[in-house]
Amino acid sequence: MSALRILVPVKRVIDYAVKPRVNKAQTAVETAGVKHSMNPFDELSIEEAVRIREKKRAPGGVDDIVAFSAGPPKAQDILRTAMAMGADRGIHVEIKDGEELEPLTVAKILQKTVEKEKSNLVVLGKQSIDDDAGQTGQMLAGLLGWPQATQASKVEFGEGDTVIVTKEVDGGVETVKAKLPMIITTDLRLNEPRYASLPNIMKAKKKKLEKMTVGDLGLTSEKRLKVLKVTEPEARQGGGKVEDVDGLIGKLKELGAL
Amino acid sequence: MFSTTKRVLAQRGSEAIGRVAAQAQAQRRSLSVLAVLEQREGKLSAGSLSAFTAAKKLGGNVHGFLAGASVKSAAEEAAKVDGIEKIITIDNAAYEKGLPENFATLLVENIKKGGYTHVIASHSAFGKNVLPRVAALLDVQQLSDVTGIENETTFVRPIYAGNAIATVESTDPVKILTVRGTAFAAEAPTSGSAAIEAGADANAAATSEWVSEDLAKSDRPDLATAGKVVSGGRGLKSKEDFDKVMLPLADALGAAVGASRAAVDSGYADNSLQVGQTGKVVAPQLYMAVGISGAIQHLAGMKDSKVIAAINKDADAPIFQVADVGLVGDLFEKVPELTEKVKN
Numbered sequence: 372m373s374a375l376r377i378l379v380p381v382k383r384v385i386d387y388a389v390k391p392r393v394n395k396a397q398t399a400v401e402t403a404g405v406k407h408s409m410n411p412f413d414e415l416s417i418e419e420a421v422r423i424r425e426k427k428r429a430p431g432g433v434d435d436i437v438a439f440s441a442g443p444p445k446a447q448d449i450l451r452t453a454m455a456m457g458a459d460r461g462i463h464v465e466i467k468d469g470e471e472l473e474p475l476t477v478a479k480i481l482q483k484t485v486e487k488e489k490s491n492l493v494v495l496g497k498q499s500i501d502d503d504a505g506q507t508g509q510m511l512a513g514l515l516g517w518p519q520a521t522q523a524s525k526v527e528f529g530e531g532d533t534v535i536v537t538k539e540v541d542g543g544v545e546t547v548k549a550k551l552p553m554i555i556t557t558d559l560r561l562n563e564p565r566y567a568s569l570p571n572i573m574k575a576k577k578k579k580l581e582k583m584t585v586g587d588l589g590l591t592s593e594k595r596l597k598v599l600k601v602t603e604p605e606a607r608q609g610g611g612k613v614e615d616v617d618g619l620i621g622k623l624k625e626l627g628a629l
Numbered sequence: 630m631f632s633t634t635k636r637v638l639a640q641r642g643s644e645a646i647g648r649v650a651a652q653a654q655a656q657r658r659s660l661s662v663l664a665v666l667e668q669r670e671g672k673l674s675a676g677s678l679s680a681f682t683a684a685k686k687l688g689g690n691v692h693g694f695l696a697g698a699s700v701k702s703a704a705e706e707a708a709k710v711d712g713i714e715k716i717i718t719i720d721n722a723a724y725e726k727g728l729p730e731n732f733a734t735l736l737v738e739n740i741k742k743g744g745y746t747h748v749i750a751s752h753s754a755f756g757k758n759v760l761p762r763v764a765a766l767l768d769v770q771q772l773s774d775v776t777g778i779e780n781e782t783t784f785v786r787p788i789y790a791g792n793a794i795a796t797v798e799s800t801d802p803v804k805i806l807t808v809r810g811t812a813f814a815a816e817a818p819t820s821g822s823a824a825i826e827a828g829a830d831a832n833a834a835a836t837s838e839w840v841s842e843d844l845a846k847s848d849r850p851d852l853a854t855a856g857k858v859v860s861g862g863r864g865l866k867s868k869e870d871f872d873k874v875m876l877p878l879a880d881a882l883g884a885a886v887g888a889s890r891a892a893v894d895s896g897y898a899d900n901s902l903q904v905g906q907t908g909k910v911v912a913p914q915l916y917m918a919v920g921i922s923g924a925i926q927h928l929a930g931m932k933d934s935k936v937i938a939a940i941n942k943d944a945d946a947p948i949f950q951v952a953d954v955g956l957v958g959d960l961f962e963k964v965p966e967l968t969e970k971v972k973n
Contacts, residue, residue: 512730544843
């Protein structure tokens, strides 16, 4: 079996615990001064890559784990986190603050990176919690012509470059099998990401972080979608509380729900 | 095949030189939509018909697309949906499991052949898996989980777990969308009479292989489309208690059962029952949250429900800020009492 060269794309997003606010001009969500972190699904991707190496799950072993991010200068922080969790090195495709890349562009950037790094396994989060698009992994698989297994909750390796993935689907799970090279996107149940320890955070500062731009890869960040406006969802008003079960039933009947 | 594509593209290019207004009008006239439907073992998946609902909202000619081992009866059923012109079928066992590697190639072939301006699928596990691959093969930026259609280029979709709503205009020549089922209620097949026609089989090789599946069996209504949903959270304390407390209530109400991420992570309920940003999005008539605090990721999956009821012992739980009716109390007492009273 081939040794694994794993590429793990990660995205810097508004922290999952922060309630996002739409800006006054209704053009976007307010990001200035808001806490950002690594997209939760991407933490699972890094964790899985590191566990594959630590548990020696792949018969051919793991040659290299590269954390990748296309994002503003501060995306460097989450690349350092990924390296503190166990990634060997980082690649940062830097874009301007406030600039946003569409999934198709990110997929094209990743396609170039995969070719350059000779990756044979790309592990991505199933979606980023800001745009909620859930497209990049599948698009990358399409561009490369590689097999894909989305929403993985279990990844196993067999003989002859075979990868067996259990996926979460509507109503249960499904297992598929494919051969390297391939694309996997991670779902919540895959693992529990570790915390980066202080010594590892210190060590991560010394790991190699390569910087480039979208232009360096021969691409442009064209936009296919134009955001016309961003608004707050209609606020929902709580209807108050009732004293007991009879009150609950009465109110539900009144509202036509029973 | 490539030279044909090039010719078609060149033709389209020369057309584009015409006046903008004329072009827009011509485009409107030729608006044609392909709705990608789902089936299992010859049975049409009713939820996938939400793609038809969204397609009809766009206008133009609407075609349905079905591929699998034996799709005849599913196609006949889909043909009965009002206002559909044609159902395109591919009878080939290679597509039965909806493997994206060959299914996406198949779709691309049929999209090109039919010259569709819009391609729509439900934002289901299948749609989420296959459509982005199709979009990349067509070099198109897809729109995911669309909840509103303003016109043929402008669409509405939630971002940030539903905490913001984006109105987005697509400049791509072909619009690829997945739509949220609860925003485009599937219409039942009735008196329609669409033609059924065999499509082009791309015969692409599948580079992945389907091994097995394990689907939760349940006689209760399907979570995504149920009129009523009762959902349990961490407050249920164990799987035994979850089953003992929640299932009788669900059965008394004729409701589907849902769960919060906390309940799923603790093993009280199956993953497939999770409601929220990373699970299912539901919008039933009644959503009853039991022992659920109401984190934003959970609210993302249920806050469009018509009526929300909450039972929680913590009077300050955020769920009460969105619940139309709240009851503060111990769920182990209140829910069985509620179940009994609903039954009678």
